[in-house]
Amino acid sequence: MSRSRQQVIRMLALVPYLQGNDGVPVNEVAAEFGVTPKVIRDDLRLLMYTGTGEYAGELIDFDLTALERDGIVHIRDAEFMTRPLRISAREGIALIVALRTLRASASGPELTVIDSALAKLESAVGDTGAAVDVLLDEVDPVIHGAVVQALSTGKRLEITYATATRDEQSDREVDPRRLFTEQGKLYLEAWCLTAQDLRFFRLDRVLAARATETDAEDHDAKPRDLSDGFFTVGEETPYVLVDLHPRAHWLTEYYQVDLLEENEDGVWRAKIYGADWGWLRRLVLRNAGSVTVVEPQELRAQVIEDARVALQAYDEVVTSS
Incomplete structure (x- = not known):
């Protein structure tokens, strides 16, 4: 089971456990859930952003002074967890669309769970007058x-x-x-x-x-933030015009790239978009020898200078050794 899924399951169980054991030491909570006290502290901090709204009384809260000073957990403002959740028709439709999207990418036992949740939601929301279908490309x-x-x-x-x-x-x-x-x-x-x-x-x-x-290993790699979409390019988005040699063709699959020309020698001309010029410069330098900057000239000159300084430093280290 993935770490994120384990955390969600643990946090769902934490609230009712803490409601029934107010004032429990954090070390005892950690032992009960089979994790370290640091993991429980991190879970509690995340739970403080959880609730039915955004104001006091609508978000779960904890006595941070008692937690940090005495290692004791006092949960507050979690009474809404015992009340049935009420959602509007618009929120219900949004959940239905999300579940249908999830269903399109699910398989095996997941389908039974999703179908059950969908049936309950659609029954509760009723006839909205608008049919929504979610279509994904077929996958084996x-x-x-x-x-x-x-x-x-x-x-x-x-x-x-x-x-x-x-x-x-x-x-x-x-x-x-x-x-x-x-x-x-x-x-x-x-x-x-x-x-x-x-x-x-x-x-x-x-x-x-x-x-x-x-x-599978974690590799300590931060997932890419997709909150603004996978491919988001605006008129002001920085981009660099480059020639991609065969070893750098993979960039067209991982980053937002407009492929402009495919030459017979295997070199592709393309636009690579990025968050800022610093990121684009670092991307080119990381793929030195496989990516050549065509324009803008300022970035091209900067990359050439950075590469020259790096090679000079390398030569000095080799000479001194």
Whole structure:
């Protein structure tokens, strides 16, 4: 089971436990849930942002002085957890759409749970007069099942992946992190052992997948923030015009890229968008020798100077040794 899922399950159980054991030492809570006191403290801080609204009395609260000074947990303002949740028709419709989206990417026992929740929600909301269908590109159910199994059991995946921008297939081992949908596509975020970095894999491009017996590692990698969307480009979004050599073609799959030209020598001309110029400069430098800046000239000159300084420093170290 993934860490995030374990945390959600633990936090759902924490509230009723603490309501029935007010004033319990945090070390005792940790022992009860089989984690460290630090994990419980982190859970409690996160729970303080949880509730039915955004004002005092609508959010769970804790006596932080008692927690930090004495190691004692006193829960406050959690009485709403014993009351049935009331939602508006608009909130109900939003939940129905979210569940239908989740159903389109689910498999196995998950479908039974989702269908049950959908039936209850649709019955409670009633006839809204608007039918909503969620459509995702079809994914091989065997492959999807293998990915879900690896995620739920925390195992490493072996996949065969096809790159649409060139007629190639590659066999990879990946440590899966999460599944998500974007623009009708189902994606897997995973740590790729070949690239030694986080990558996004479209499931409709995965030709084969098998969950191994090897435990997936965390790799201390921060998931990419998708709160503003997977592909978000505006008129003011910085971009760099580059030539991508074959070893850098993978950039077109992981980042927001407009592919402009594919030359016969395997070099692609493309626009790569980024949050700021500093990030774009670092991306080019990390892929030195595989990415060539065409414009803007200011960034090109800066990358050349950074590379020159780095090589000079390297030469000085080699000479001194």
